[in-house]
Amino acid sequence: MTAAFLLAAVVLLGTGSVASAAARTFRAGLAVQAAGAALVGAAGFWALAAGTTAGSAFSSSFTPHFGIDGLTAFFLGMLGLVAAPTLAFASRYLDADLRGRLTACLTGAFVLTLAEVLCARDPLTFLAGWELMTLLPAALILIGRSDDAARHSVFLYIAVTHLAGAGTWIAILLAAHAGVLDGTHVLARGSGLQIAIALAALAGMGTKAGVMPLHSWLPRAHPIAPAPVSALMSGVMIKVAIYGLVRVLVDWLGVLPLWFGVLVLALGALSAVGGVVYALFQHDLKRLLAFHSIENVGIIVLGLGACLLLRARGADMWAALALAAALLHTLNHAVFKSLLFLGAGAFERAVGSLELDRLGGLLRRMPWTGGAFLVGSLAIAGVPPLNGFASEWLTLQALVHVPFYGGLGDGLAGAIALAALAATAALAVFCFVKVVGLVLLGPPRRPSVADATEVAVPMRAAVVGLAAVCVLLGVVPGLLIASLARLAPWPVAMQTTLALHLPGTGSLPTIGIAIVLGVLGSAFFLLRGRRVAAPAPTWVCGQLVQPQLAWTSAGFTKPLRLVLEAVLRPQREIAVRTAGGVVQEVSYSGRVPHLIEERLYAPIVRSGLVAARHARRLQTGRLGTYVGYLIALVLVLLAAAKAGVIG
Amino acid sequence: MSAASFVSATVELVGGLLLAPLLPGLVQHWKARLQGRRGPSPLQPYRELRRLWGKSAVDPAGSGIVYRWAPAVVASSLAAAVLLVPVAGRASGLGIGRDMLVLAGLLALARFAVTAASWDVANGFSLMGASRDLTIAVSTEATLALALVVGALVSGTTSLTGMVAGTAGTGVWSNPALALGAAAFALVVVAETGRQPIDNPDTHLELTMIHEGPLLEYAGRDLAFLQWAAAVRHWVVLVLAAQIFLPHTRSVWGQLAVLPFALVVLCAALALMETLSAKMRILLAPRLLALGGVAALLGVASWLVQLT
Numbered sequence: 024m025t026a027a028f029l030l031a032a033v034v035l036l037g038t039g040s041v042a043s044a045a046a047r048t049f050r051a052g053l054a055v056q057a058a059g060a061a062l063v064g065a066a067g068f069w070a071l072a073a074g075t076t077a078g079s080a081f082s083s084s085f086t087p088h089f090g091i092d093g094l095t096a097f098f099l100g101m102l103g104l105v106a107a108p109t110l111a112f113a114s115r116y117l118d119a120d121l122r123g124r125l126t127a128c129l130t131g132a133f134v135l136t137l138a139e140v141l142c143a144r145d146p147l148t149f150l151a152g153w154e155l156m157t158l159l160p161a162a163l164i165l166i167g168r169s170d171d172a173a174r175h176s177v178f179l180y181i182a183v184t185h186l187a188g189a190g191t192w193i194a195i196l197l198a199a200h201a202g203v204l205d206g207t208h209v210l211a212r213g214s215g216l217q218i219a220i221a222l223a224a225l226a227g228m229g230t231k232a233g234v235m236p237l238h239s240w241l242p243r244a245h246p247i248a249p250a251p252v253s254a255l256m257s258g259v260m261i262k263v264a265i266y267g268l269v270r271v272l273v274d275w276l277g278v279l280p281l282w283f284g285v286l287v288l289a290l291g292a293l294s295a296v297g298g299v300v301y302a303l304f305q306h307d308l309k310r311l312l313a314f315h316s317i318e319n320v321g322i323i324v325l326g327l328g329a330c331l332l333l334r335a336r337g338a339d340m341w342a343a344l345a346l347a348a349a350l351l352h353t354l355n356h357a358v359f360k361s362l363l364f365l366g367a368g369a370f371e372r373a374v375g376s377l378e379l380d381r382l383g384g385l386l387r388r389m390p391w392t393g394g395a396f397l398v399g400s401l402a403i404a405g406v407p408p409l410n411g412f413a414s415e416w417l418t419l420q421a422l423v424h425v426p427f428y429g430g431l432g433d434g435l436a437g438a439i440a441l442a443a444l445a446a447t448a449a450l451a452v453f454c455f456v457k458v459v460g461l462v463l464l465g466p467p468r469r470p471s472v473a474d475a476t477e478v479a480v481p482m483r484a485a486v487v488g489l490a491a492v493c494v495l496l497g498v499v500p501g502l503l504i505a506s507l508a509r510l511a512p513w514p515v516a517m518q519t520t521l522a523l524h525l526p527g528t529g530s531l532p533t534i535g536i537a538i539v540l541g542v543l544g545s546a547f548f549l550l551r552g553r554r555v556a557a558p559a560p561t562w563v564c565g566q567l568v569q570p571q572l573a574w575t576s577a578g579f580t581k582p583l584r585l586v587l588e589a590v591l592r593p594q595r596e597i598a599v600r601t602a603g604g605v606v607q608e609v610s611y612s613g614r615v616p617h618l619i620e621e622r623l624y625a626p627i628v629r630s631g632l633v634a635a636r637h638a639r640r641l642q643t644g645r646l647g648t649y650v651g652y653l654i655a656l657v658l659v660l661l662a663a664a665k666a667g668v669i670g
Numbered sequence: 671m672s673a674a675s676f677v678s679a680t681v682e683l684v685g686g687l688l689l690a691p692l693l694p695g696l697v698q699h700w701k702a703r704l705q706g707r708r709g710p711s712p713l714q715p716y717r718e719l720r721r722l723w724g725k726s727a728v729d730p731a732g733s734g735i736v737y738r739w740a741p742a743v744v745a746s747s748l749a750a751a752v753l754l755v756p757v758a759g760r761a762s763g764l765g766i767g768r769d770m771l772v773l774a775g776l777l778a779l780a781r782f783a784v785t786a787a788s789w790d791v792a793n794g795f796s797l798m799g800a801s802r803d804l805t806i807a808v809s810t811e812a813t814l815a816l817a818l819v820v821g822a823l824v825s826g827t828t829s830l831t832g833m834v835a836g837t838a839g840t841g842v843w844s845n846p847a848l849a850l851g852a853a854a855f856a857l858v859v860v861a862e863t864g865r866q867p868i869d870n871p872d873t874h875l876e877l878t879m880i881h882e883g884p885l886l887e888y889a890g891r892d893l894a895f896l897q898w899a900a901a902v903r904h905w906v907v908l909v910l911a912a913q914i915f916l917p918h919t920r921s922v923w924g925q926l927a928v929l930p931f932a933l934v935v936l937c938a939a940l941a942l943m944e945t946l947s948a949k950m951r952i953l954l955a956p957r958l959l960a961l962g963g964v965a966a967l968l969g970v971a972s973w974l975v976q977l978t
Contacts, residue, residue: 387734397736406779407747407772419771423819423828431974438819438970442963445774445815446808452778453804459736460789460797466732522767529769529829536766539753540779543746548739551891554726561730561793562886564876574789574797582805586956 025091026077028066029099029142033135035059039110040131044124053114056131057107063138064103070096071506081144081206083199088144093510094274095141098266101354102141104492105258105361106134108485112365113251115479116372125166126249133159133255140263146199153191153267156260157184157231163252164244173247180244183230187237190227194220194271203275213280221283224271225290231264233317234324235294236619241317242301246309250368253309257316258361262353265323272331273346274512281335285436288328292443294321297619299450300587303580304615308367308377308462312360315403315454318447319356322418323349325440329421332437334513338428343515344525345421347507352414354503355496359402359411362489366396369482370462373475379461379576381472386463388475391483393463395490402493404455405448408537410496416531417504417523419444424527457579468573498537577613584615591615674922678758681926686752690905691715691898693937694863694871700941715901722894730791730887740787741888741895747780748902755906757913758925759835768830770818773906774811777862780899781807788884795876799883802952806868806880809959810861813854816966820851821914823973834913838920847976850969852915857962859907864900865940867950867958880952908936 036059043052070077070091078090091099113130117123136159140152161177197220202208210217226237233241241261245253272279272287298317305311326349333342369392370385371377386393402409422444425437467473477483496503505519522532561568577584584593595613599606641652663669695712702709729738753764754773766772785804788796822828824847825836842848861868864881873879876886885896912918912932918925950958 386736401782404778404782405775406782407775412775416769416771416775419815420828423771423822426819426823426970426974427826429974431971434974435967435971438816438967441819442812442816442967446812448774448778449804449808449811452782453808456782456785456789456800456804459786464734464736464786464790465792527827527829529772529827529832530763530767531769531772532763532765532767536750536772539750539766540743540746543749544739544742547742547745547895551727551738551742551895554890556726556728556889558729558731561732561791563794568792572794573792574794579797579801582802582952583808585953586805 025066025070025075025096028062028069029091029138032059032062032066032103033138035062036131036135036138040128040135043127043131046119046124049119049124049127050114052131053110053117053127056127056134057110057114060103060106060110060134062103063134064100064107067096067098067100067103071100074506074509078142079144081204083202083204084145085147086145087148089142089148090144091142093506094266094269097350097354097507097510098141098262099138101262101357102134102137102259104354105357106255108488109251109254109258109361109365110134111481112254112368112485113249115481116250116368122166126163126252129159129163129166130251130255133163133252137255137259137263141266146195146204150192150195153188153231156263157181157188160244160248160252160256160260164248167249167252168247176243176247180240183237183240187230188227190223190225190229191231191267192227194224194227197223198271198275209277212278217276217279218283221272221276221279224268225287228264228267228271229290229324232261232268232324233264233294233320234290235297235317235321236623238294238298238317239617239620239624242310242313245313245316246307250364250371253312253368254361254364257313257364258357261316261320262357265320265327265349265353268324268327269346269349272327278335279331281332281433284328284332284335285433287324287331288436288440291321291324291326291328292440294318295325295447296321296443296450299447299454300591301615301617303450303454303457303583304577304591306379306576308370308379308382308458309364311379311454311458312363312367315451316356316360318451319352319360319403322415322444322447323352323356325349325444326352326418326421328440329418329425329437332425332433333421333428336428336433338424339511339513340515340526341421341424341428343508343511343513343517344417344504345424346511347504348414348417348421350507350510351500351503352418355402355410355414355493358489358492358496359399362395362399362486362493363403365482365486365489366392366399369478369486370396370475372478372482374472379458381469382462382467383465383472383573384463384467385472385475388467388472389477391477392486395483395486397459397463398490398493399486400455400459402497404452406452408494408497408533408540410493410500413497413500413523413531413533415444415448417500420525420528427527453580453583457576460579461576465573466570468570498533500533590618592618672760674758674760675762678756678761678922678926679764681929682752682755682757682761682764685757686755686902686905686909687749690752691719691901693904693908693933694901696934696937697865697904697940697944700938701944704941704945715897719894719898722889722897723891725890727890727892728887730793733791733887736783737787737790737887740783740790741892741899743783744780744899745895747776747783748899748906751776751906752902754830755909756831756834757909757929758922759831759838759913759920760922761831768832770822770828770830770833771815773830774814777903778807778811784884784896788887791887793887795879796884796886798877799879799881799886802880803884806861806952806955806959809956809963810858813959813963813966814858814862816963816970817851817854817858817915820847820854820966820969820973823970824848830910830914834918834925835920837914838918838925840917842915842917847969847973848915850965850972852911854962854966854969855911855915857959859911859936860940860943861955861959862907863904863940866944867947868955870949878949908933911936
């Protein structure tokens with residue numbers, strides 16, 4: 024049944040892709056693609072709820088196998104939930120010119136590739152899909168933009184994901200070789216092979232997910248893609264990497280040693296705090312959103328780390344809940360991040376550039392898109408009663424329960440991670456107050472923003488639909504929690520309830536909170552009455568309100584920049600030009616450098632270039648030397664064979 | 671519903687929703703006395719609320735829906751926080767659970783609303799206060815979470831009622847974990863109530879405002895909601911301080927009977943603190959709060975060491 028649905032969806036996606044490549048059937052093709060994606064989502068959630076598995080199980084052989092189980096079904100559901108509105112949005116966002124048609128066609132292929140990675144049941148299919156999943160967005164970016172900056176970013180994206188991505192190959196091939204894929208063999212806890220697979224997966228899949236410090240491709244590649252592609256990359260592609268991590272670390276490797284869980288927690292905390300801190304100091308909306316993806320992947324990885332630690336301590340129930348927290352945040356982030364990227368795309372369509380300091384007042388001019396963007400901002404900031412809060416609450420609970428069950432070392436790690444997540448939540452509020460303020464509120468900061476008008480209906484419908492999902496997942500997250508906890512490979516007894524009533528907590532009755540906030544809020548608003556004094560200008564201590572007085576992104580975040588000065592090392596230059604003792608001109612420039620790139624990447628790149636220069640000496644261009652190399656190689660191999668090292 | 675839980679629910683609602691303005695009133699009253707002034711009566715906040723209730727609201731030119739809704743959102747999230755924070759160890763839930771982490775979420779919602787509203791009116795002074803408030807909130811929230819984790823570890827649950835019951839007795843004197851948690855929570859109390867040395871509630875200079883800054887444009891009932899919400903914030907954190915981090919009895923009736931005195935003592939302590947300390951440099955406040963977070967971490971560590 025599910026398999027039939029999926030096959031139909033694949034056919035729809037395929038024909039839609041082909042149709043959207045032709046100018047006459049461009050929009051119809053994208054609509055068919057969206058229908059196919061919706062079918063994928065429905066089939067995924069259906070299979071998750073019913074607990075059905077279909078197709079073959081994992082095998083270590085090299086013949087293609089496909090199948091679905093609970094974890095795959097959940098991620099397929101997420102893919103469909105995000106891709107359907109995204110493709111509907113793309114039908115109006117993209118023009119029917121050659122670029123637009125190619126983008127539409129490849130976007131459908133991208134969705135199919137993501138589904139293929141999720142359904143792959145043998146190493147080769149998985150790895151092929153994994154590589155295609157990296158290359159297709161690169162092609163999509165280059166179709167849209169071919170300037171030098173974009174090409175450089177794409178080069179970096181491919182270089183970083185391939186260098187570190189080798190870890191994925193090592194992990195999958197080692198796991199296949201060890202026979203853990205089909206469950207014929209269980210690795211001993213703490214054995215060298217288990218650790219090697221785990222570390223390789225963490226490096227390879229962590230890079231693809233954007234875990235710090237391997238994230239540097241993400242804030243480069245995500246912002247320059249067309250909005251629907253950005254939404255799919257941030258919303259789903261990095262989540263497929265999370266799928267890989269869960270599959271390897273939780274599903275295949277059995278119980279991992281404590282220190283590995285602490286390592287995962289540390290990486291998660293670094294990504295969460297680092298991602299949001301650097302997001303705060305961005306001045307371009309899409310780049311800011313890309314840094315927020317790093318933050319949210321950090322939160323997901325924190326849940327995963329808590330799961331590994333709790334499992335190592337034998338707290339199976341809370342380990343499963345920690346896994347559920349990570350998966351729920353994965354879904355929530357997919358929904359609100361694609362909403363925010365699509366909203367950004369709509370704004371870009373309406374006003375041109377997305378430089379934060381030059382927007383403003385869009386909530387009034389584009390009420391539908393702006394309202395949905397506001398809901399998405401509240402959701403990503405993690406405030407009740409929206410979905411971001413529910414999954415952050417569950418992740419925090421999982422982290423609180425790490426010291427409950429742990430010893431000194433892992434308990435303290437859990438407590439520190441908890442503090443990091445709490446600080447991250449506060450920083451996310453800071454960041455999205457800034458975004459909402461600069462984009463949606465206040466006076467428009469340039470003429471084209473003042474004349475902005477609402478975008479086409481399908482684009483509006485896509486963002487409003489995603490905003491509705493944000494509210495729905497915030498009000499009834501309990502519907503998913505039990506099925507997500509049951510995805511853990513160890514037995515878990517959990518009932519499906521609407522609210523989150525969990526032992527050892529004060530429970531999160533999401534419906535009750537939503538009702539209390541809604542009813543009281545409306546009551547207070549009605550009590551405010553209609554008596555309003557005549558409109559007065561804003562109070563700025565008696566000055567006239569002038570556009571020059573408008574606050575900027577840099578101004579709003581300055582206190583934090585100063586507080587974190589010792590860590591962030593911001594650079595600022597003030598040049599004052601005086602003539603005849605009178606100041607003629609003051610110029611100011613400030614920026615927050617990306618420390619990980621300057622301290623970690625730059626030395627590696629430099630030494631790599633130096634090594635390449637030395638290696639170039641080997642390449643003389645003279646035939647005799649090359650023959651010499653070959654003879655030397657043969658001699659070395661013969662000597663090695665003689666000594667019994669090889670052969 | 672037993673008599674004890676009925677009475678505690680009543681105390682919680684009446685105290686949190688109606689009597690909360692007494693708390694800042696008491697602090698101001700005693701502060702004046704300590705500074706050698708006669709000062710306003712403790713009922714002054716009620717008089718201010720009544721006066722504001724009769725005045726008309728002001729919508730500055732260019733303000734929109736976010737500005738207009740913010741006071742209602744702030745008031746409703748603080749009212750929800752009252753429903754969340756129990757006054758005794760066996761109070762039954764009031765529909766929104768009793769979880770400590772939900773409290774952090776509700777406070778974040780209030781902060782989001784009021785700081786976004788200052789972008790809506792695009793007032794530079796409001797935004798100055800808002801950005802400082804948000805900066806300080808980062809370390810406040812981390813410290814709040816860690817301090818509450820200490821209480822949760824000691825009582826084995828993150829439910830606030832469970833924590834009130836689980837920390838009963840005089841453990842705070844003998845147990846280093848609770849003592850360190852109490853020290854951290856004291857800093858959270860000062861930050862959340864906007865008192866010196868973090869913030870100065872009496873300031874009338876826009877340049878130095880933190881919590882007051884985003885309120886600059888509001889008038890009439892809007893301002894009444896926001897001031898009431900600030901008073902409720904006092905209630906929420908002081909009740910938590912009294913029932914988790916101060917010694918309290920095990921019996922529910924005893925807890926209810928002692929609570930008013932504990933609140934009075936805490937208000938007096940805040941007044942004394944306000945008198946003795948000057949406002950610190952804004953950029954140093956996060957460090958002070960982070961110090962509290964480190965203290966709470968040491969508390970967690972000491973509890974984990976005790977177990978092993």
